[in-house]
Amino acid sequence: MELGVPLPRRPVPGSYGVPFVSAVRDRLDFYYLQGQDKYFESRAERYGSTVVRINVPPGPFMARDPRVVALLDAKSFPVLFDVAKVEKRDVFTGTFMPSTSLTGGYRVCAYLDPSEPNHAKIKQLLLSLLVSRKDAFVPVFRSNFGALLDTVESQLASGGGKSDFTALNDATSFEFIGEAYFGVRPSASSSLGTGGPTKAALWLLWQLAPLTTLGLPMIIEDPLLHTLPLPPFLISSDYKALYAYFAAAASQALDAAEGLGLSREEACHNLLFATVFNSYGGFKLLLPQILSRVAQAGEKLHERLAAEIRSAVADAGGNVTLAALEKMELTRSVVWEALRLDPPVRFQYGRAKADLEIESHDASFAIKKGEMLFGYQPCATRDPRVFGATAREFVGDRFVGEEGRKLLQYVYWSNGRETENPSVDNKQCPGKNLVVLVGRLLLVELFLRYDTFTAEAGKKVVITGVTKASTSAVNRTA
């Protein structure tokens, strides 16, 4: 990058158009007429700049002010990670905030700025919980996703040659996370039974509706989802059932929370949010995306993954250990590459704490205190000035080797660089290492079982065929 070369100063180009009318028109462009990528790319092109003034959805009446300065390249984007420069209070979902009656009346961790005292306490609680459960993740993942693949095989055998991975993952990820974090399967809880994933999905929709399309006709969907909040009371009994599971299953973590100076109630709403919104919401999107990217990459990559995974597991005596996973460089690179191309959380926001300068590759821009900064992550992590001519392609081994490792600093999915770590003082995702672990475990489970597989990706990812492993490395009960 252009070290040492002074950049020209430019006012931030772009236009917010006519108040209200343009914001609604832009929302329709974003959801229905252009689509997300095109929405941002076309505006960057029109104004000849990757830092540009635009409206973001949902706009009226959901958000008071849709105007932002968008950061659409790898160089300007990281200002959003710098909590000395940007305020992160109440901007988790952007220019609107869902009612706190959906979270027990509390502003949960993701909405807190690190300057608020409870941010550090809650984040510490989550970081400690994940460390305390580190030995559970591998076996609990393997038992849950091993069962998922048993189901895939029986569905492929029994009819139609198709198995809906997205649907199976929705059910399995929910069970996996509950069991991994708290040692209690949600389906074993009397308040949830097998209804947990549906209750969770509805609660997520109630918060994310302004940012969601369900594929309904625009004329019905736009007023229904994007104009006014869905009434919280309609979902309160589902939320109560989720809460009851956490209040019972997470008692040890809640004891720890009291030790950190948090009330049991606030901690429980936070554990629910981190588990169901952050973790479950994340895995619902990420695992089908990894599967789809790897399916499309084809047999050559499958062969290399199977060889790497089986050899590392064989070296560990046939067991999937954390040390064996560390040796799987290609496998980890594939997960990072999927996270780079399809970051599950695409939008990041922060409000300028003071007047500041932001640099794109080509120019420097003056930002005024109080302006809302917005990063559309796919534009930043597919930046051709960093990732070259293949920036938009899936290159499984992109992050392998010393040269590959140098690119890791430009992987931003966790709201921080992949080379940095979450702490109580920043806003980087505390699940960062777990997420990359889980992505790797999905590939391990697949390629211990199969030499190759095929899948179709549309709104859902559907497995259409598997070829059983011709060589084996493993004690499957390990």
Ligand code: HEM
């Ligand atoms: C924050 C992504 C999984 C807990 C974030 C942020 C992103 C992110 C982008 C920052 C949002 C912002 O401030 O703008 C993801 C993705 C995941 C994932 C893509 C999975 C695929 C998890 C997991 C946990 C978690 C497993 C479990 C504890 C949190 C919490 C925050 C957060 C509590 C707020 C952090 C803070 O306030 O400092 N995550 N996350 N996430 N994530 Fe994750």
